[in-house]
Amino acid sequence: MTEAVQNISQPQIEAENLSLWYGEKQVLKNISIKIPRNSVTALIGPSGSGKSTFIRCLNRMNDLIKNCRVEGKVLIEGKDIYAPDVDVVELRKKVGMVFQKPNPFPMSIYDNVAYGPRIHGVNKKDLDSIVEQALRSAAIWEETSDRLKSSALSLSGGQQQRLCIARTLAVKPRIILFDEPTSALDPISTARIEDLITNLKKDYTIVIVTHNMQQAARISDYTGFFLSGELIEFDQTRQIFHNPKEKSTEDYITGRFG
C-alpha cells in the first residue's frame, strides 16, 4: 500500500478487521480498508473471492442471508453500521446498490423512480421534480421524458440499467455500490454507464465490483484486489495496473493466475 492510500483521512467507508461466515464457511477474512469520499473504488478478483460479499456488507444486504455471521466493524461516515441502534432501512437509503442484471420493477418508468421516495414518505407534489432530477442524473431523461408512463420493461438492457441507477439516485444516497453493472451490456451501453459513474463521482462515493480489468483501470481512482476472501492489495488504480506490490495481484491482472 502506498502512502497516498495509508494516509486517507476521514474515509467515508471504513472496514476494520471485517470477517464474514456463511454457516461454517469463512468468506471474508480480516478485511481492512479505507475508502475516501467522492472517489470511485473498483474491486477486482476471481469469482468467489469475496468482492460482492464485501460490498453487500456495506449496506447489510448479507443480513438477508440465513446463517450469515459478521465480525469486525464497518464504519460509514464514522458510524458503525452493525451497531444495535442502526436503522437498516435508513442505511440502505444512504448506501444504494445497483446490480449486475438490470432489475426494473414491472411498472412504469416514472413509478420505478418514484418507488423509493414514495416509501420514504415524499410528498406527491415533490415527486415529479425528484423523478426528473434522478432520470437526468442517470443520463436517461432525454430518452424517457416523453414516455414516463410506459413500462420500464420496454426499455433496452442499457436503458434499464440507467433507470435502475436513477431509481437508486432518487432516494438521495451518499454512497452507491455497483455489482458488475455492465457485465450484461453491450460496449456502447457500457461506455454510457462508465461515463455516468465518472460523472456521479462528484456527488457520490462509488464502489464497483467488476470483472472487466480495463473498466477498473478506466474509471476508478482506487483498486482493491480480492483473493480467497482476503483483500490482498488496495492502492491507487494507477499503481495497481502499473506496478502492483503483490505477486498474486500481478499474476491476476496479467492473466497468469492459477
Place this chain on the structure above:
Amino acid sequence: MIGMVRERYLEQLNLLKESVLSLGEMVKLIFRDSMTSVINLDIELASKTLALEPEVDRLEEEIETSIFDLLALQQPMASDLRLVVSTLKITADLRRIVGLSINIAKIPGRIKGGHVKPLIDTRKMADIAGFMLENSLKAFETQDVELAKAAAARDDEVDKLFYAVWVELIEMMAKDTSIISRATNLLFLIRYLERIADHCCNMCESVVYLATAERVKLN
C-alpha cells in the same frame, strides 16, 4: 491453470523479448565491424557492414508490429505493459545505434591516405561504448537494475574522451589545414561514438523502468 489463449499471449511476450535480444546481437556485430573497418580503413568490411542495414530494418519492423498487436489485442498490464513499452523504446535506441554505426562504416570510403593521428582515445571510446551496449542488453535480458546503472555510469568517461579528442583535432586542424577533410571525418566519428553511448544510457533507463516502474535519468 491458464488457458490456451493466455499461453499464446505469454509466448508472444517471450518472443518479443527474444526478438529484441537478436536485434541486439546484430547491433553489436554492426557496431563492432563498423569500428574495425574505420580503424583499419577496411573498405571491404565496411561495405559488408553497410549491407546489413536492410535486415535490421526488417527485424525492427517485425518487433514494432508485434508490439502494436500486443497493445491492440492483448492490453498488457503491469510488468507486461512495462515490457512492451520498454522494448518499443529499446528497439528505437538500437535502431539509432545502427544508424550511427552505418555512418561510421561510411567513413573508410571517405578517408584517403590514412588517419591523421593514431586512434588511441577513439578506440577507448569505442571500447567503452561497446561495453555499455553489451551490458545494457545483458541488463535487459536479466532485468538487472544494478548492471544497467553500472553500464550507464560509464557515459561520463566517453564524454570526457570526446572533448579531449575534439580539442586535439581542432588544434591539429588549426596548425595544418591540409588535414581538415580527414580530421573532420574523425570529428564525426567521435561524435557518433558519443551519441551511441547516450543511446545505451537510454536503454539502461528503459531497463530500470522495466524492472521497477521507476523513471530515472542516467546520463
